[in-house]
Amino acid sequence: MPVGFFSLVLHAHLPFVRHPEAEGCLEEDWLYEAITEVYLPLLAALARLRDEGTKARLAVSLSPTLCEMLSDDLLRARYTRRLANLLELAGKELARTFREEPQFHLAARDNFERLRAAQKLWDAVYSRDLVAAFRRLQDDGAIEITTCAATHALLPLVSTEEARRAQIRIAAANHRKHFGKSPRGIWLPECAYAAGLETHLAGADIEYFFADAHAVLYGEPRPRYGVHAPVRVESGVAAFARDLESSEQVWSANVGYPGDPAYREFYRDLGWDAPLEYLRPHLSPDARRRDLGLKYHRVTGRDVPLDAKLPYDPEAAAARVRAHAQHFVGERIRQARELSGVMGARAPLVVAPYDAELFGHWWHEGVEFLECVLRLLHERRAEIACVTPGDYLDAAAANALPLQTQRLSASSWGEEGYFKVWLSDANAWLYPRQHAAEARMTALADRFSTNEVNDDATVGAGATDDSASSALNSRALRQCARELLLAQSSDWAFQIYRGATAEYAARRFRTHVARFDALAGQLESGALDERRLAAVEREDNLFAELDPRAFRTRPEAGA
Amino acid sequence: MTAHAQDEREGDATAAVESPAPRDEARLLVQSPRRLYLYWSFAHVPRATLRRAFGQLADRFRVAARLVDQESGVAAAATPANGRSLWLDAAPGRSYRAEIGFVAEGLPFVRALASNAVETPPDAISRATDGDETFRTDSQGFARMLAVSGFAQYARAAEATDDQARAPSDDEIAASVDEITAGRARLAAASSPPHAASSASFRVAPSSMSRVARRA
Numbered sequence: 001m002p003v004g005f006f007s008l009v010l011h012a013h014l015p016f017v018r019h020p021e022a023e024g025c026l027e028e029d030w031l032y033e034a035i036t037e038v039y040l041p042l043l044a045a046l047a048r049l050r051d052e053g054t055k056a057r058l059a060v061s062l063s064p065t066l067c068e069m070l071s072d073d074l075l076r077a078r079y080t081r082r083l084a085n086l087l088e089l090a091g092k093e094l095a096r097t098f099r100e101e102p103q104f105h106l107a108a109r110d111n112f113e114r115l116r117a118a119q120k121l122w123d124a125v126y127s128r129d130l131v132a133a134f135r136r137l138q139d140d141g142a143i144e145i146t147t148c149a150a151t152h153a154l155l156p157l158v159s160t161e162e163a164r165r166a167q168i169r170i171a172a173a174n175h176r177k178h179f180g181k182s183p184r185g186i187w188l189p190e191c192a193y194a195a196g197l198e199t200h201l202a203g204a205d206i207e208y209f210f211a212d213a214h215a216v217l218y219g220e221p222r223p224r225y226g227v228h229a230p231v232r233v234e235s236g237v238a239a240f241a242r243d244l245e246s247s248e249q250v251w252s253a254n255v256g257y258p259g260d261p262a263y264r265e266f267y268r269d270l271g272w273d274a275p276l277e278y279l280r281p282h283l284s285p286d287a288r289r290r291d292l293g294l295k296y297h298r299v300t301g302r303d304v305p306l307d308a309k310l311p312y313d314p315e316a317a318a319a320r321v322r323a324h325a326q327h328f329v330g331e332r333i334r335q336a337r338e339l340s341g342v343m344g345a346r347a348p349l350v351v352a353p354y355d356a357e358l359f360g361h362w363w364h365e366g367v368e369f370l371e372c373v374l375r376l377l378h379e380r381r382a383e384i385a386c387v388t389p390g391d392y393l394d395a396a397a398a399n400a401l402p403l404q405t406q407r408l409s410a411s412s413w414g415e416e417g418y419f420k421v422w423l424s425d426a427n428a429w430l431y432p433r434q435h436a437a438e439a440r441m442t443a444l445a446d447r448f449s450t451n452e453v454n455d456d457a458t459v460g461a462g463a464t465d466d467s468a469s470s471a472l473n474s475r476a477l478r479q480c481a482r483e484l485l486l487a488q489s490s491d492w493a494f495q496i497y498r499g500a501t502a503e504y505a506a507r508r509f510r511t512h513v514a515r516f517d518a519l520a521g522q523l524e525s526g527a528l529d530e531r532r533l534a535a536v537e538r539e540d541n542l543f544a545e546l547d548p549r550a551f552r553t554r555p556e557a558g559a
Numbered sequence: 560m561t562a563h564a565q566d567e568r569e570g571d572a573t574a575a576v577e578s579p580a581p582r583d584e585a586r587l588l589v590q591s592p593r594r595l596y597l598y599w600s601f602a603h604v605p606r607a608t609l610r611r612a613f614g615q616l617a618d619r620f621r622v623a624a625r626l627v628d629q630e631s632g633v634a635a636a637a638t639p640a641n642g643r644s645l646w647l648d649a650a651p652g653r654s655y656r657a658e659i660g661f662v663a664e665g666l667p668f669v670r671a672l673a674s675n676a677v678e679t680p681p682d683a684i685s686r687a688t689d690g691d692e693t694f695r696t697d698s699q700g701f702a703r704m705l706a707v708s709g710f711a712q713y714a715r716a717a718e719a720t721d722d723q724a725r726a727p728s729d730d731e732i733a734a735s736v737d738e739i740t741a742g743r744a745r746l747a748a749a750s751s752p753p754h755a756a757s758s759a760s761f762r763v764a765p766s767s768m769s770r771v772a773r774r775a
Binding site: 156217219244343416420432435 | 586589594596598600680685694709
């Protein structure tokens, strides 16, 4: 019997950054970088673990916007070209460093090998379909996939219950489309919880969600087991709270593993170091410098300036990965032992959620670390059992283990623990516009949504004027819903708060609200511009399955 | 023409975003246990209504906002509200509604709009223990649990609240809040990517997945 349980949770999300109007768009790089550096290596690592019989399950949250982008033909074609182009550059670098800068040759080889492996995985192993690859891992019992809100809206700042409910229901429907079954769990964007959300989660048959530690610690009544056992909220949905200690070991800039001097330095990149003329064939048509993911230096030390960073040595970094994984697993076992001393008969659960993109992108060696951790956890399964939240709930039900019922505290895992990041002087201007659209969307759905799903299929030879008009209305209504959902992405408020890509984020928000307003006005006045509608549909083409009844005041079953 | 290009061309569509159709609305949002955000709009210029009601006295009125504690019914002093939004101070674990209206010296507050009600989250552990024996815990036991979980200081405040035998001192409560804040601050350091502190002066990678570095 293990001393305790450990639940690793990876949340993978990117905002919808599909720009058909501009190949080479800087923001699409977010997706391409993540595919190369995070998702492909992670899938390969999880497949290796599965194939060697490692029983160390984890939960992977895949946001609907990410799933939609990973399934998009245009983006997949662009990524294929980008990867080939980058591999060509990495090949040139292999030769150049051998001749001119041998101190960087090991790093150049690491870059090249990783890109070559990525290309093989992308084309030959996964046939460019990463959603299917994740689904296979779930079907094989290696992972449990959870969903997220449809466009990662910060739900406590959504103004109407209808709009909150729609974010959850549309996400659940999207999950069913991609993974063939309903999600058991959901990652509330930014772990942002406020009272009332649990009703919508229960309404979508979701069994559990994740929250930050103080959601439970400040909850009422006091949590008997602190953050080391899930609790139930009023609707019966379970909440799993984040363990701070395991988070800190990975996330902290001061004491976290990724700051080790041997690991690869994120902020030195060939895209900024090499002569522009040399890079030009490998940049987008605007020839603007950008990160390329080809890096040659190691962290070296916390206070070492970037121009004094030393060459990266992949072997030395690999040794640190093994040491850090040993330390991490050892600490979890120690933690479980200490907790079991105060938890009586109840075995403690340590929930460790992270952004998936930390591993492999910000922390170059992060995926290798995860693989090592999972393998070690398997080896030491007699002491600590690696489970998903679903596994834990199943075991609790099987053993008639009750969960404490609690009223959770509103919270998030953002700076200072509440909603400051998404509601501040910098970004508060978003909300009057977003909220107006939310109220208007429900009015539109009440007025125009029919019980015929995808009724634009009626358009065609023989269709009456009425049915054609109704089909056009239906398309416009769905597009209104897409524009509102895209405007609600918490990513825009986050980026505006952080300031790094604020202009892009503000433009995206304005564009989606403008498109919503224009379409809503046309719909209300009966003067739809089909050509204009079609153009917007081509650009913001996510959620083909979207059912706008989700926004109704009283949605019918199945909406 | 792509929809994007058309959006760029259609200045009117963007203008609509900048000026949503005016309606009578006051909305209150929770930023944190101690901070609320209020925004409002009027469908029609309210001064005309004031003139009908107060005649020439109407010019003495100024727009103001006030926060009403839902449980006690006590309204805070009205704050002059010159724009269309306002940050308001609040207390943790309370229920509030905001009112937008008009104030004039020597005259009572005239309410024009009332907002939605919100609840500020608590910022300390609850004194309530579970009624179910399975989950009931005395403060010492709970404090031990917290201490092992990495909330040592927090645990001391929990212990002090044992069955409400003694209310925690301000110092104890402050200590518990400090501990949580310190814990979050440690993690907030990680809201930048690893070792960002040493690199931030070089460049904030604009081409990278900026949304990734956001943990606290």
